[in-house]
Amino acid sequence: MGCIYQTEENPHFQYVLGLADDALILGQRWGEWLSKGPTLELDIAASNLALDLIGQANLLLEHAAELEGKGHTADDLAYLRDAHDFRNHWLVEQPNDDWGVTTARMLVFSLYQYCRYEALVKSSDAHLADIVAKALKEVSYHRRFAAEWTIRLGQGTEESNQRIQRGFDMLWRFVPELFETVCWEQTLADDGIAVASGTLQDAWEAEVTLILTQANLSVPKGDAHQFGSRHDGHHTEHLGTLLCELQFLQRSYPTASGAVW
Amino acid sequence: MADDWDLYEVFIRSKRGSSHKHVGSVHAVDSRLALESARDLYTRRSEGESLWVVAAKDILASDPLEGDALFGPAADKIYRHPTFYEIPDEVGKM
Amino acid sequence: MYTTDLRTAEEKAEEARKGVPRSALDTDALEAEFQARIDADAYIEPKDYMPDGYRKTLVRQMSQHAHSEIVGMLPEGCWVGRAPTLKRKMILIAKVQDEAGHGLYLYSAAETLGTSREELVRQLLAGEAKYSTIFNYPTTNWSDVCTIGWLVDGAAITNQIPLCRCSYGPYARAMVKVCKEESFHQRQGYEALLQMMKGTEAQKRMVQDSFDRWFWPSLMMFGPPDSNSAHSSQNMKWKIKRFSNDELRQRFVDATIPQAEFLGVKVPDVIVKNAETDHYDFGELDWDEFMAVVKGGGICASNRIDARKKALEDGTWVRDAASAYAEKQQVATVAAAE
Numbered sequence: 001m002g003c004i005y006q007t008e009e010n011p012h013f014q015y016v017l018g019l020a021d022d023a024l025i026l027g028q029r030w031g032e033w034l035s036k037g038p039t040l041e042l043d044i045a046a047s048n049l050a051l052d053l054i055g056q057a058n059l060l061l062e063h064a065a066e067l068e069g070k071g072h073t074a075d076d077l078a079y080l081r082d083a084h085d086f087r088n089h090w091l092v093e094q095p096n097d098d099w100g101v102t103t104a105r106m107l108v109f110s111l112y113q114y115c116r117y118e119a120l121v122k123s124s125d126a127h128l129a130d131i132v133a134k135a136l137k138e139v140s141y142h143r144r145f146a147a148e149w150t151i152r153l154g155q156g157t158e159e160s161n162q163r164i165q166r167g168f169d170m171l172w173r174f175v176p177e178l179f180e181t182v183c184w185e186q187t188l189a190d191d192g193i194a195v196a197s198g199t200l201q202d203a204w205e206a207e208v209t210l211i212l213t214q215a216n217l218s219v220p221k222g223d224a225h226q227f228g229s230r231h232d233g234h235h236t237e238h239l240g241t242l243l244c245e246l247q248f249l250q251r252s253y254p255t256a257s258g259a260v261w
Numbered sequence: 262m263a264d265d266w267d268l269y270e271v272f273i274r275s276k277r278g279s280s281h282k283h284v285g286s287v288h289a290v291d292s293r294l295a296l297e298s299a300r301d302l303y304t305r306r307s308e309g310e311s312l313w314v315v316a317a318k319d320i321l322a323s324d325p326l327e328g329d330a331l332f333g334p335a336a337d338k339i340y341r342h343p344t345f346y347e348i349p350d351e352v353g354k355m
Numbered sequence: 356m357y358t359t360d361l362r363t364a365e366e367k368a369e370e371a372r373k374g375v376p377r378s379a380l381d382t383d384a385l386e387a388e389f390q391a392r393i394d395a396d397a398y399i400e401p402k403d404y405m406p407d408g409y410r411k412t413l414v415r416q417m418s419q420h421a422h423s424e425i426v427g428m429l430p431e432g433c434w435v436g437r438a439p440t441l442k443r444k445m446i447l448i449a450k451v452q453d454e455a456g457h458g459l460y461l462y463s464a465a466e467t468l469g470t471s472r473e474e475l476v477r478q479l480l481a482g483e484a485k486y487s488t489i490f491n492y493p494t495t496n497w498s499d500v501c502t503i504g505w506l507v508d509g510a511a512i513t514n515q516i517p518l519c520r521c522s523y524g525p526y527a528r529a530m531v532k533v534c535k536e537e538s539f540h541q542r543q544g545y546e547a548l549l550q551m552m553k554g555t556e557a558q559k560r561m562v563q564d565s566f567d568r569w570f571w572p573s574l575m576m577f578g579p580p581d582s583n584s585a586h587s588s589q590n591m592k593w594k595i596k597r598f599s600n601d602e603l604r605q606r607f608v609d610a611t612i613p614q615a616e617f618l619g620v621k622v623p624d625v626i627v628k629n630a631e632t633d634h635y636d637f638g639e640l641d642w643d644e645f646m647a648v649v650k651g652g653g654i655c656a657s658n659r660i661d662a663r664k665k666a667l668e669d670g671t672w673v674r675d676a677a678s679a680y681a682e683k684q685q686v687a688t689v690a691a692a693e
Contacts, residue, residue, distance in 0.1 A: 038670025156676025260554035290681035
C-alpha cells in the first residue's frame with residue numbers, strides 16, 4: 001500500500017502535519033516521565049512540557065485537518081494513522097532512556113523547534129503563524145529548561161557528564177534529518193508558507209555548540225545521513241510501539257462504531 | 262525526594278500593582294532552580310506575573326512568645342487612628 | 356536543616372549553647388493559651404507553642420495526605436499514554452500534575468512543623484507511613500481513571516473541605532489551594548463518564564464495572580467507623596478534624612447516589628433512601644477488606660512503593676549532579692568576589 005502522503009499530494013497539509021507530529025510524539029514521550037522523574041519538581045516540569053507540546057499538536061492537527069479537507073478531526077489524525085503516515089522526525093520518537101538522553105534530545109529538538117517556529121511566525125499561512133506565535137513562548141521556555149539542565153548535568157558530576165554526553169552521542173545520528181530540505185518544502189518556502197529546514201542549520205549549530213561547550217561536553221560528529229519519514233514514511237521501530245499505546249482505546253472502541261469519549 | 266536540598270520560600274505577585282505574597286515553598290539546589298520549580302508548581306493556573314524565592318535559612322522571623330513585647334505596645338496608641346478624633350457632623354467628611 | 360524552622364543559624368547556635376529552649380515557660384499556661392486560641396477559631400502558626408501530640412498528629416496526617424497524592428499519581432499516570440483523545444490526555448496530564456503539586460503543597464506545610472520532606476518520604480518508602488489505601492487498587496480500564504476523578508476525588512474533597520478551616524494555619528492554607536484546584540478533578544471525571552454512557556454497550560459496561568469496583572473502596576476512604584476510630588475526639592478538640600468519619604461518609608453517599616442515578620449506573624441494592632432520615636442507608640462496609648488493604652494486602656501495594664523507590668533511585672545521579680553543580684557555582688561566585 002502506497003503512502004498517502006506523496007509529495008505531490010497537498011504538501012501544505014503534509015508540512016503542517018509534520019509540525020504537529022513532532023509536537024505530538026515528543027509530548028507523548030514527555031508524558032511517560034510522569035511520576036517517574038528524578039524529583040517531584042521535575043515531574044511537574046515534565047508534565048508542563050508534555051502539556052505544551054500536546055496542546056501545540058492539537059492546534060496544528062486541527063489546522064492540518066482543515067488543510068486536508070477530508071472531514072477528519074485532530075483526533076482522527078492523531079489516533080487513526082499508522083506509522084508510515086506519521087511525518088515526525090526520528091529524533092522525537094526515540095525512547096526516553098534516562099534523564100540524560102531525554103535532556104539531550106530536548107536540547108537538540110527545542111533549539112530546532114524554536115528556530116523553525118521563529119521563522120514560521122512570518123508564514124503567509126496566517127492560521128499557522130498564529131499557532132506558532134503562541135507556541136514560540138512555550139518553546140522559548142523549553143529551550144531554556146533544556147539548556148540549563150544540559151549545563152547542570154554536563155558540569156555536575158563525572159557520572160552526569162558521561163550520561164548526558166551519551167545522550168548526545170546516541171542521538172546525533174538523527175540530527176541531519178532535521179535539516180533536510182525536500183523539494184516540496186522548498187516550493188512551500190518560496191511561497192512564504194514554510195521555512196526550508198536547511199536554512200535553520202547554521203543558527204542551530206551555533207547555539208548548540210555554545211551550550212555544549214559551556215556544559216563541558218563535546219559536539220559529536222554527525223555523518224549518518226538517511227532519508228527520513230517526511231519523504232516516504234520510514235520510521236524507526238519505536239514509533240510503532242509508541243502508537244500502540246497512544247491509539248489503543250480509539251482502535252479498540254472506534255468512534256466510527258459509536259464510541260464516545 | 263530532594264535529598265538534602267535547601268528549602269526556598271516562594272512569593273508571588275498576582276498582578277502589577279499588588280505586592281508579592283507568600284504561597285509556599287520548594288526544594289532546590291540553588292535559587293535559580295528554585296525559581297523554575299516555583300514557576301512550575303505555583304503558577305500552573307496563571308496565579309502570578311512575578312516570583313520571588315528566598316532561602317528559608319535566610320529569613321529571620323519574630324518569636325511569637327515575644328509577640329506581646331513586639332506588637333502589644335502599638336495596641337493602646339489609639340490616637341494613631343482617625344476614629345479617635347471626634348469631628349462635628351457639620352464639618353462633613355474629613 | 357531544610358524545614359521552615361524560621362530561626363537564623365546564629366539563633367539556633369545560641370539556643371543550643373544555652374541548652375534551654377526559649378519556650379520553657381510554664382507549659383500549662385502555654386497549653387491553655389494554645390487551646391483558647393483554637394476555641395476562639397484562631398489559627399496556630401508554625402512558631403507558636405503547640406503540644407507534642409498536636410504536632411505529631413498533624414505531621415502524620417499531613418504527610419499521609421501528601422503521600423496519598425504522590426502514590427495516587429501512579430494508577431492514573433499509567434493511563435496518560437493511552438488517553439482516548441488529545442483533550443482527555445491533556446486533562447489527565449494536568450490532573451496528575453496537580454496531584455504532584457498537591458503533594459508538594461502538603462509536604463511543604465508539614466515541613467513547617469520541623470520534619471523534612473526527605474524524612475517523610477523515607478518513612479513512606481520504609482513502609483512506616485501510610486497513604487490512602489484506595490490507591491492499592493488497580494486501574495484496569497480507562498473508565499477507572501474517570502471514576503477515580505468522580506468518586507475518589509469526590510470523597511477526598513468531602514474530607515478536605517472542612518480541613519480548609521482546620522486550626523493549623525499552613526495546613527488550612529494548603530487545603531484551600533488543594534480544594535480549589537481539585538473541584539476540576541471531580542468534574543472532569545464525571546463528565547468523561549457521562550460521555551462514555553452516551554457511547555457503545557461496551558463502554559457502558561466499562562463504566563458499570565468500574566463503578567462496581569470503586570464505589571465501596573471510596574466509602575472506606577473516610578476511615579473506620581466512629582465507634583472504632585482511635586484519634587477522633589482529641590482531633591476534634593484540636594480542630595484538625597471537624598466532622599466524624601461517619602458524618603462525612605454519609606454526606607458523600609447522599610451526594611453521590613443521585614449522581615450515579617443520573618449517570619445511569621446501577622447502584623447496589625442495599626442502598627436505599629431512608630424516608631425518615633432523608634439520608635441513604637448503605638449497610639455495613641467490608642472492614643475486613645479495608646484492614647487487609649491497609650496492611651498492604653491490596654493488589655498493587657508493593658508495586659506502588661516499588662515504583663516510587665525506582666523513581667527515586669533512578670534519579671539519584673540527577674539530584675547529585677544538580678547539587679554538585681550548585682556547589683561549583685557557589686565556589687565560583689565566592690572566588691570571583693574575592
